[in-house]
Amino acid sequence: MHSPKRMLFLDLVLSVFRLNGLLIAEGDDMTEALGLTSARWKVIGVIALANSGLTVPGIARVLGQSRQAVQRITDVMVTDGLLSYQSNPKHKRSVLVLLTEEGRAAYKDLRDVQDPWAIQNTEDIPIEDLDAGLRLVRRLIQKFDK
Amino acid sequence: MHSPKRMLFLDLVLSVFRLNGLLIAEGDDMTEALGLTSARWKVIGVIALANSGLTVPGIARVLGQSRQAVQRITDVMVTDGLLSYQSNPKHKRSVLVLLTEEGRAAYKDLRDVQDPWAIQNTEDIPIEDLDAGLRLVRRLIQKFDK
DNA sequence: TGTTAAATGACAACATACTGACATAGATCA
């Protein structure tokens, strides 16, 4: 039967798809002047937020994407001077991905447009709602992440 | 400053990206035996859930995608016999997209795997949490949708 | 009504992402 709970869940799934597309479009608009694209600010954001060094597959895991897709982006970004690879003492082949000086500057520019955007879009949403939503999303991520 | 609210929001955005990727992977695994792909079951799902006839740009709006991307998928699906185009009395050029007999059978198969999946993944989540999460996602969608 | 703006189909170019496959490095465990 079409239980309310099941319909709610399927509705939530479709809505997440839609929100995902809208968020990428928002980010692209926001960073157009910075010469960034969605694939690039996603990677920059993940690296900047990580305390320790991340490998390419590590970034892919955080983003829920294939390691090959991330590898392709990071290779181009290294060529463009935003990222650099550093030898990894823990793994002979899997290098660490770091922000270069230029990459850190790009992250600063990113934050300069992202922060007002985040503030503007949450000013009428209670922090408790955001927190509860994040907890639900994380709970679902845990279910599906292997 | 890194206000908690802003960090929460950015964390939520990244988490939505990740959940989106995981959900698509889940759906692809689930429908692999049915010969469907994520792009296809999204379209089938939208048409099946719509009461009235939808046009290609209409489907695109529901999914938050470009009409060109949807057009390409539906063209292939018409060739494969899952969908059919029907002349639209309200618009000379923009036809309506309908499920064929085969398309309806595919939707039934889709539901047969999707329903247990939905039930299984929500059994330990209170319906109030799902409802609150859906409301938050919709609230954000409204913000970004135009 | 006539003009203008918006929506749509069609086509092209490009960006992004997934899967598969293979070789090598690392981890696990008997």
Place this chain on the structure above:
DNA sequence: TGATCTATGTCAGTATGTTGTCATTTAACA
């Protein structure tokens, strides 16, 4: 230790999705 399984880099092919452009249809409106 040695065998086996997993993780990673790399390359190739394919699917998905975006943007841009142009012609045509539809809608809006002065």
